[in-house]
Amino acid sequence: MGYKAKFRVWRGDAGKGELKDYTVEVNEGEVVLDVIHRLQATEAPDLAVRWNCKAGKCGSCSAEVNGRPRLMCMTRMSTFEENETVTVTPMRTFPVIRDLVTDVSYNYQKAREVPSFDGGDVKPGEFRMQQVDVERSQEFRKCIECFLCNNTCHVIRDHEENKEHFAGPRFLMRVAELEMHPADVADRRQIAQEEFGLGFCNITKCCTEVCPEHIKITDNALIPMKERVVGRRYDPLVWLGSKIGIVKRDKTKETPKA
Incomplete structure (x- = not known):
């Protein structure tokens, strides 16, 4: 009635x-x-x-x-x-x-700035993945790009000056998705911090709370990405190994999903 x-x-x-x-x-x-x-x-x-x-x-x-x-x-x-x-x-x-x-064109501009998938020299059909590795990034593919997470993020909402240097949770999640993909050979930790402003995020989880697809943006993308950045920049053995080329990354063993 x-x-x-x-x-x-x-x-x-x-x-x-x-x-x-x-x-x-x-x-x-x-x-x-x-x-x-x-x-x-x-x-x-x-x-x-x-x-x-x-x-x-x-x-x-x-x-x-x-x-x-x-x-x-x-x-x-x-x-x-x-x-x-x-x-x-x-x-x-x-x-x-x-x-x-x-006008949500800001979001499309940030999307264009994210480097695309880099499979290296592996030919189609040659790479094999465990199901657990598929699931680590598959959750993020549910995103419908409603941009509610970027809308509610106080780093963007309350600080206009940050927009140029901050991609927002939606596209930091995209960077994390590619970084966690074992078939992607690119190291995205540095650009996450220096080009997309990962350090601005203070993990208040407001983006997770408004996601209509119930993606755990903070717990499964942003926090693990922060852990990877910290490991690269501040772990002396990792830093030294990366500099002299003796450390080979295995993305499948880094910061599993919450």
Whole structure:
């Protein structure tokens, strides 16, 4: 059975905007995105919102619902009280284009900066992996690039000056995925620290908390990556061995998943 819900939605563009109040019908089983679509159909046909699959797999409908970064298509109206005002605002960390749509090009720029997979001289079909090695990085492939983790990361959100030097949890996770892959021969520890700003991360786990795919970004990617960087830079035997070329890395034995 339906009811009338109070919605407060941010309206505006890059110049200025404000929260506007609406009363919209809600039916059983609906999600926030359903209500936003009904609002477009009834009261605000010019409301801008980005969406695609409506199944929690494209990452397009990222926004902040009652101040928490969420996918609108995965946020059920049943989680709110019927008399509760639901506030929907654009992701706070990225510049607003219009209404609920933000400019996330920062993330695509960082994606292009990550060196691609390097398989060395091994030909296709020659490399063999244990299942445990596959699983170490497979978790990270579930990422739908909703960018909620980068949005909630205070290093990006609260410190504009860091954006140039910090890739954010999504792309530090990508670096970690490649670094942990036993078939990838590149050493990504130095660029993680010096080019992508791994040292800025203070492992508050806010990125993990908002991930709709429940990826353990902090525990399984960022912390192990920090351990590898520390091992390379501060373990005197590892440092010396790498300098004179007598230490050969075995990625399969380094910092297993939590």
